[in-house]
Amino acid sequence: MIRYANVDGQLREPVMGLKGICPGCNKSLIAKCGLIKIHHWAHKGRIDCDPWWEHITQWHLDWQNNFAPEWREVIFQDDRSGEIHRADIHTPKGVTIEFQHSPLSLKEFESRNTFYKKLIWVVNAQPFEEYFIFTNATPNPQSPLLANYNFVVDTKGFAKSPRFYIKDEYKWNGQKRLLRSFTLEDHELRSVAEEYGKSKKLYWLFNWNNKRGEWLKSGAPVFLDFGNESLYLIRQRQQEPTSLLYLQVVGKKDFLAKYVNQADN
Ligand SMILES: [Zn+2]
Secondary structure, three states, rough: OOEEEEEEEEEEEOOOEEEEEEEOOOOEEEOOOOOOOEEEEEEEEHOOOOOOOOOOOOOHHHHOOOOOOEEEEEEEOOOOOOOOEEEEOOOOEEEEEEEEEOOOOOOHHHHHHHHHOEEEEEEOHHHHHHHHHEEEOOOOOHHHOOOEEEEEEOOOOOOOOOOOOEEHHOOOOOOOOOOOOOOOOOOHHHHHHHHHHHHOOOOOEEEEOOOOOOOOOOOOEEEEEOOOOOOEEEEOOOOOOOOOOEEEEEHHHHHHHHHHHHHOO
């Protein structure tokens, strides 16, 4: 679906009865202003020139509206395939932000990650919120104080607090056998617990049933939006035998301040 069409040389949002031209393929667009779907422009015959087209949602519009109009729905053409693509947001510094409401095929997901050089995903997490559990707040998994420890990866999400084991004590021996594990209550991790006690809860371990795997494997940063004042950046800590996935809390205000101000200098 398209938000902006060319109408007499100006980019305009749809109004009932208005006719426009697609800024991507120069074909005619019809204003769709029904009661149920968000008002949008559509190609005649319903074939969109952008094979990555998505339905527009209010969530989508609200996010886009944080940015300057000329950064919204920026048109790109793939040199090789000739395909048209509309970036939700493209900043003057070359960062593309895609606001993603629906699941994507892995193929399309990887195509977009490759096509846009500096891509950031903001994913509407509200549709799968019921499958998502924030299991524990955790000390910063990248803290130097944890350099000699690995996290016990809790795939079931039942652990009441993060658990750690000493890297050197870890034995593989063909069996997943841990010698000792520690929590923040243990004196070995006292300095970590102290640092953590002074910090805000900025890092979370999580359990995601019915997960949409593409978001966990993304090369481009993925921020989950649960509809509150924060975004949750999916991060990974490399460790043996299983790397740890966790979330970093980023205030929406901070996120916007970083990218909205990209017009400067
Ligand atoms: Zn078009």
